[in-house]
Amino acid sequence: GAVVSQHPSRVICKSGTSVKIECRSLDFQATTMFWYRQFPKQSLMLMATSNEGSKATYEQGVEKDKFLINHASLTLSTLTVTSAHPEDSSFYICSASRLATNTGELFFGEGSRLTVL
Amino acid sequence: KQEVTQIPAALSVPEGENLVLNCSFTDSAIYNLQWFRQDPGKGLTSLLLIQSSQREQTSGRLNASLDKSSGRSTLYIAASQPGDSATYLCAVTSARLTFGEGTQLTVNP
Numbered sequence: 001g002a003v004v005s006q007h008p009s010r011v012i013c014k015s016g017t018s019v020k021i022e023c024r025s026l027d028f029q030a031t032t033m034f035w036y037r038q039f040p041k042q043s044l045m046l047m048a049t050s051n052e053g054s055k056a057t058y059e060q061g062v063e064k065d066k067f068l069i070n071h072a073s074l075t076l077s078t079l080t081v082t083s084a085h086p087e088d089s090s091f092y093i094c095s096a097s098r099l100a101t102n103t104g105e106l107f108f109g110e111g112s113r114l115t116v117l
Numbered sequence: 118k119q120e121v122t123q124i125p126a127a128l129s130v131p132e133g134e135n136l137v138l139n140c141s142f143t144d145s146a147i148y149n150l151q152w153f154r155q156d157p158g159k160g161l162t163s164l165l166l167i168q169s170s171q172r173e174q175t176s177g178r179l180n181a182s183l184d185k186s187s188g189r190s191t192l193y194i195a196a197s198q199p200g201d202s203a204t205y206l207c208a209v210t211s212a213r214l215t216f217g218e219g220t221q222l223t224v225n226p
Contacts, residue, residue: 006160034214043206043216044161093160104149104168104210108161 002028004096006109013084014117020080021112023094029074030096034106035067038091050077084116119144121209123217130197131225138192138220140207145185148210152181152192155204155219164205165192197224 003026013019023033031052036044048069049057056069066088068080077096081088091113095106120143130136140150149168153161165174165181167190173182180193190207204219 004160043218046214091158095161105163105166106151106208106214107163108153110160111158113158 002026002096002098002107004094004107004109006094006112008112009110010113010115012115012117015085016083018080018082019084019114020078021092021094021114023077023079023096023109025075025096025098025107028096028098030098031074033071033077033094033096035069035077035079036093036095038093038111044093047079081114084114086116089114089116119147119209119211119213119215121207121215121217123205123207123220125220126218127221127223129223129225132197132199134197134224135193135195136197136222138194138205138207138222140190140192140209140217142188142190142209142215144211145188146211147185150181150183150190150210151208152179152190153206153208155206157204161206194222197222199224199226 005024007022033050035047037047038044046059047062050069050071052071052074058064071077091111093111095108122141124139147169151166152164155161167174167183178195183190201224204221206219208216
């Protein structure tokens with residue numbers, strides 16, 4: 001199956017700093033990637049849809065200036081949490097839809113756990 | 118607005134038992150439905166994808182069915198094993214992707 005890689009898997013940072021999380025599709029091209037946030041014992045919440053070469057589409061209530069998304073190539077999207085605060089601590093997961101098959105099947109990364117002190 | 122509900126929220130069974138996880142959705146105008154598995158602290162692993170035109174998909178011991186008219190999908194796991202213990206999520210793609218809250222499955226040896 002298709003592989004999506006996230007890096008880093010865990011990151012601890014001080015309040016006020018910025019953290020960048022990478023999402024790569026390793027063996028396929030993805031025009032669209034999605035970023036989710038998951039709180040403990042809850043399901044995933046879609047944060048934004050990332051399209052290659054264009055601005056991301058953010059869900060209602062998600063601050064675009066706080067969660068910067070860049071999708072510079074067909075295999076890489078990045079999420080930068082700017083001026084992180086403890087309430088930003090969460091599990092962030094990305095997913096990608098394979099361009100070639102267009103089945104709508106989504107492949108997910110392993111997730112990145114962010115802890116803001 | 119699409120709403121996805123999974124029942125039960127948690128399930129504990131002895132090894133070897135066959136079991137069914139349920140997923141219901143309110144808007145039947147869907148493109149596809151996908152079942153995922155999530156292990157603690159990990160990302161999602163895709164198990165089965167059912168397109169809106171299909172009624173079921175099978176992979177090994179897993180069988181997923183889809184009844185669009187009633188807004189339901191089931192995930193059947195045959196001969197459950199301790200390694201099947203995880204949270205199972207269903208996700209429906211209509212105007213957007215909507216996840217259920219998941220069913221936490223524990224298979225006891």
